[in-house]
Amino acid sequence: MAFSPLVDELVESLRCLPGVGQKTAQRMAFHLLERGRSGGVRLSEALSTAMSDVRRCDSCQNFADTPVCGICENPARHTGTLCVVESPSDLLAIEQAGDYRGSYFVLMGHLSPIDGVGPEEIGIERLLQRIEAESVKELILATNPTVEGEATAHYIADRLDGRNVLITRLAHGIPVGGELGYVDGFTLTHAFRGRKPLAD
Amino acid sequence: MAFSPLVDELVESLRCLPGVGQKTAQRMAFHLLERGRSGGVRLSEALSTAMSDVRRCDSCQNFADTPVCGICENPARHTGTLCVVESPSDLLAIEQAGDYRGSYFVLMGHLSPIDGVGPEEIGIERLLQRIEAESVKELILATNPTVEGEATAHYIADRLDGRNVLITRLAHGIPVGGELGYVDGFTLTHAFRGRKPLAD
Numbered sequence: 001m002a003f004s005p006l007v008d009e010l011v012e013s014l015r016c017l018p019g020v021g022q023k024t025a026q027r028m029a030f031h032l033l034e035r036g037r038s039g040g041v042r043l044s045e046a047l048s049t050a051m052s053d054v055r056r057c058d059s060c061q062n063f064a065d066t067p068v069c070g071i072c073e074n075p076a077r078h079t080g081t082l083c084v085v086e087s088p089s090d091l092l093a094i095e096q097a098g099d100y101r102g103s104y105f106v107l108m109g110h111l112s113p114i115d116g117v118g119p120e121e122i123g124i125e126r127l128l129q130r131i132e133a134e135s136v137k138e139l140i141l142a143t144n145p146t147v148e149g150e151a152t153a154h155y156i157a158d159r160l161d162g163r164n165v166l167i168t169r170l171a172h173g174i175p176v177g178g179e180l181g182y183v184d185g186f187t188l189t190h191a192f193r194g195r196k197p198l199a200d
Numbered sequence: 201m202a203f204s205p206l207v208d209e210l211v212e213s214l215r216c217l218p219g220v221g222q223k224t225a226q227r228m229a230f231h232l233l234e235r236g237r238s239g240g241v242r243l244s245e246a247l248s249t250a251m252s253d254v255r256r257c258d259s260c261q262n263f264a265d266t267p268v269c270g271i272c273e274n275p276a277r278h279t280g281t282l283c284v285v286e287s288p289s290d291l292l293a294i295e296q297a298g299d300y301r302g303s304y305f306v307l308m309g310h311l312s313p314i315d316g317v318g319p320e321e322i323g324i325e326r327l328l329q330r331i332e333a334e335s336v337k338e339l340i341l342a343t344n345p346t347v348e349g350e351a352t353a354h355y356i357a358d359r360l361d362g363r364n365v366l367i368t369r370l371a372h373g374i375p376v377g378g379e380l381g382y383v384d385g386f387t388l389t390h391a392f393r394g395r396k397p398l399a400d
């Protein structure tokens with residue numbers, strides 16, 4: 001930019017945000033400078049604190065401010081049921097649905113040998129230790145329905161072979177409120193195979 | 201969010217960015233925490249410095265780090281020609297085109313009586329003083345081709361009535377490389393009315 005190294009640097013550093021290119025970064029910088037300086041100051045402080053102080057929960061690996069996160073420390077959550085998800089946003093989606101009362105384990109990824117992500121990197125040993133230590137009865141493998149998510153789920157299931165743990169996977173089917181015409185073929189096939197009597 | 205007040209605050213404060221809603225803010229926060237902490241720290245610092253130190257140029261009103269900006273201080277720019285734009289991004293677009301060598305005046309908006317934006321708010325007096333002081337020969341009114349932009353251009357022209365300044369407006373027409381079929385009717389009408397002999 002021709003007029004201000006400080007504005008240049010702001011635009012450049014906004015590009016670290018996912019989905020933000022040069023044009024969007026410029027628009028964001030100008031907006032903050034013109035009409036949102038207090039918001040910009042607040043964001044600067046929130047970033048600084050979060051980047052230095054947010055850690056991983058010792059128990060579930062999710063983001064936390066404390067050694068053990070609020071969900072893991074909540075005595076009202078059932079420890080006998082453990083739900084394995086790939087990311088904090090998956091956990092958040094389940095929490096917002098509001099029905100599940102068990103505990104979680106956040107892999108922060110999935111197995112991806114080509115990227116050097118093996119069992120070690122996503123904390124499989126820690127997961128197995130927890131299942132043992134908390135005498136988990138049911139392990140819900142809520143990894144994504146993608147090739148990598150399925151492979152990760154199968155790897156975990158294999159490692160638990162012979163142990164007395166019920167291993168489940170989320171049901172596939174038509175989204176509630178979804179229109180049949182917009183549902184893809186794989187989902188529709190799953191929905192057909194999983195059909196239930198009307199009384200159920 | 202159930203698990204971390206620091207992450208909550210980061211998500212909330214990311215929403216000060218234009219076009220960023222709850223979902224996008226979440227995705228941005230998780231991305232920075234998982235894979236972009238150094239980028240997050242850099243952004244925090246850039247924001248903090250820019251929000252406190254970026255000011256308006258005393259001469260052209262554009263964002264600047266110094267009392268007078270780099271363009272205004274550049275002795276190679278012609279002071280006899282002054283281009284009036286609504287925003288820093290308009291100035292930037294013209295600078296990137298690379299052809300214009302005159303100076304600028306950035307209104308940081310347009311007249312909008314309904315929002316309480318009058319001549320005072322966009323610096324019209326300062327503009328008139330500059331035109332006088334620098335003996336400007338040509339004033340290019342490059343405000344946007346919108347109702348507000350046109351009204352602002354006309355207001356400025358009216359205020360200069362009787363003074364010996366050539367007032368111009370950017371040409372309307374078909375964008376270079378544009379396809380005729382995609383050009384709107386108003387633009388096409390302007391292009392017809394402004395047609396020139398092939399030799400020109």
Ligand SMILES: [Zn+2]
Nearest residue numbers: 057060069072
């Ligand atoms: Zn936890």
Ligand SMILES: [Zn+2]
Nearest residue numbers: 257260269272
């Ligand atoms: Zn200037």
